[in-house]
Amino acid sequence: MPSYVDHVERRLLDDPQVLGDIADVVGGPFHVMYPERVARNIGTFQAAFGAAGVDGFVYFGKKANKAACVARACADSGAGIDVASAGELVAALAQGVRGEDLMITGPAKSDELLWLAARHRALIAIDALDELERLVALNLAARIVLRALPDGSTSRFGLAPGELSQAVERIDPGGPILLSGFSFHLTGYDAIARSEQAAALIDLCLRTRAQGHPADTISIGGGFGVDYLDAASWARFRDTVSDNWFHANPPKSGYYPYHFPVPGAAMLTAILAHRDLADRLRDNDIRLAVEPGRALLDRAGSSVFRVQGVKSRTVGAEPYDILTVDGTSLSLSEQWFDSEYLPDPVLWPVHPGHRTPTSVGASTCLESDLLSRRRIPLPRRARVGDLLVYPNTAGYQMDSNESPFHELPLPPKVVLSAGPDRLRWRLDAPAR
Numbered sequence: 001m002p003s004y005v006d007h008v009e010r011r012l013l014d015d016p017q018v019l020g021d022i023a024d025v026v027g028g029p030f031h032v033m034y035p036e037r038v039a040r041n042i043g044t045f046q047a048a049f050g051a052a053g054v055d056g057f058v059y060f061g062k063k064a065n066k067a068a069c070v071a072r073a074c075a076d077s078g079a080g081i082d083v084a085s086a087g088e089l090v091a092a093l094a095q096g097v098r099g100e101d102l103m104i105t106g107p108a109k110s111d112e113l114l115w116l117a118a119r120h121r122a123l124i125a126i127d128a129l130d131e132l133e134r135l136v137a138l139n140l141a142a143r144i145v146l147r148a149l150p151d152g153s154t155s156r157f158g159l160a161p162g163e164l165s166q167a168v169e170r171i172d173p174g175g176p177i178l179l180s181g182f183s184f185h186l187t188g189y190d191a192i193a194r195s196e197q198a199a200a201l202i203d204l205c206l207r208t209r210a211q212g213h214p215a216d217t218i219s220i221g222g223g224f225g226v227d228y229l230d231a232a233s234w235a236r237f238r239d240t241v242s243d244n245w246f247h248a249n250p251p252k253s254g255y256y257p258y259h260f261p262v263p264g265a266a267m268l269t270a271i272l273a274h275r276d277l278a279d280r281l282r283d284n285d286i287r288l289a290v291e292p293g294r295a296l297l298d299r300a301g302s303s304v305f306r307v308q309g310v311k312s313r314t315v316g317a318e319p320y321d322i323l324t325v326d327g328t329s330l331s332l333s334e335q336w337f338d339s340e341y342l343p344d345p346v347l348w349p350v351h352p353g354h355r356t357p358t359s360v361g362a363s364t365c366l367e368s369d370l371l372s373r374r375r376i377p378l379p380r381r382a383r384v385g386d387l388l389v390y391p392n393t394a395g396y397q398m399d400s401n402e403s404p405f406h407e408l409p410l411p412p413k414v415v416l417s418a419g420p421d422r423l424r425w426r427l428d429a430p431a432r
């Protein structure tokens with residue numbers, strides 16, 4: 001199941017030298033980031049707003065990747081950042097994103113985070129009545145949206161309809177807290193559900209304006225799908241997968257929809273087109289914010305591990321290899337949600353050989369520490385010293401779960417850019 005890759009990554013994989021040079025310098029697993037791709041992905045969302053004639057704003061969901069180069073790409077591209085901790089807020093400011101371009105999400109935010117957010121004029125998504133009380137008690141000027149609990153949702157986040165009304169009542173229209181509007185975030189990847197929830201929030205804005213508040217902004221959160229694989233590979237996998245494709249136990253909790261026909265900005269266009277949402281936003285002077293994490297990181301990074309050992313096993317009478325690579329599957333988060341990251345890793349460098357079913361283990365003492373339980377048909381037998389490149393890992397895979405377990409160093413991030421004559425690389429600024 002080969003993944004789509006960015007042209008910079010294609011050049012890296014095709015180059016006979018650069019990847020090996022980086023691996024020699026780093027001396028362990030590492031991630032490669034392509035920030036030019038982040039800028040292009042942001043541009044596609046901004047273009048979708050422009051084409052629909054909607055006043056829109058993109059906040060990058062920072063939880064999806066910690067790299068400084070991603071935050072810098074946001075600052076350079078006119079995007080804001082959605083942060084959920086004081087650490088994320090400071091990291092975003094450090095890369096040049098202005099406070100007024102920050103959206104603060106997350107439940108029961110600490111007083112410290114509320115205070116910092118108010119000081120920097122960030123837009124705070126209030127998640128609960130007691131959180132609003134704590135913000136009121138700070139007695140600072142602040143800009144807020146109220147996060148709504150969507151109808152029928154069992155989410156622990158957001159305010160139920162009665163709580164929303166109480167929150168609106170609690171805010172004095174002439175006071176220091178400015179009620180800018182409402183927000184929501186849905187799990188799943190359904191464009192229609194998002195569009196209809198947005199329409200409901202437009203109505204809420206209009207009622208709230210009648211109570212003297214600006215209510216001119218709604219945020220529809222993240223959840224814009226990513227298209228990792230072509231339709232045929234994905235259909236073949238779904239139609240034929242069976243338990244004995246996997247080393248030891250197959251994952252139990254289902255898979256991300258790795259083929260996603262209307263991804264990212266195209267999904268935003270579909271949301272805006274449904275029941276004339278774009279017209280309603282425009283007619284009512286409402287700004288639409290989005291908070292994509294994964295979709296802005298599509299094809300913007302990959303994760304590289306070195307093969308440290310190769311063993312043979314059999315399943316029935318069929319032989320397969322099981323590799324041990326340096327690093328851990330904590331650098332490929334999907335493996336820790338009882339699921340599997342399905343885009344095929346690329347075995348580098350290319351050599352002739354025979355197709356070899358291969359599972360990939362990592363270097364800790366945990367039985368479950370596997371980067372690929374699936375026996376992937378690699379084009380040849382892997383050898384000690386080869387590199388395995390997991391593609392398209394920037395969105396949530398590479399660094400949301402990493403820990404220095406076993407006192408292994410955290411994989412550094414290498415920032416790659418394409419010059420006209422050659423590829424250039426440098427280390428990302430240290431995470432803050």
Ligand SMILES: Cc1ncc(COP(=O)(O)O)c(C=O)c1O
Nearest residue numbers: 061185222223224291292293294
């Ligand atoms: C409030 C909020 N906004 C945005 C996002 C980003 O979601 P995604 O990466 O799926 O776009 C999340 C993810 O959990 C979230 O909780």
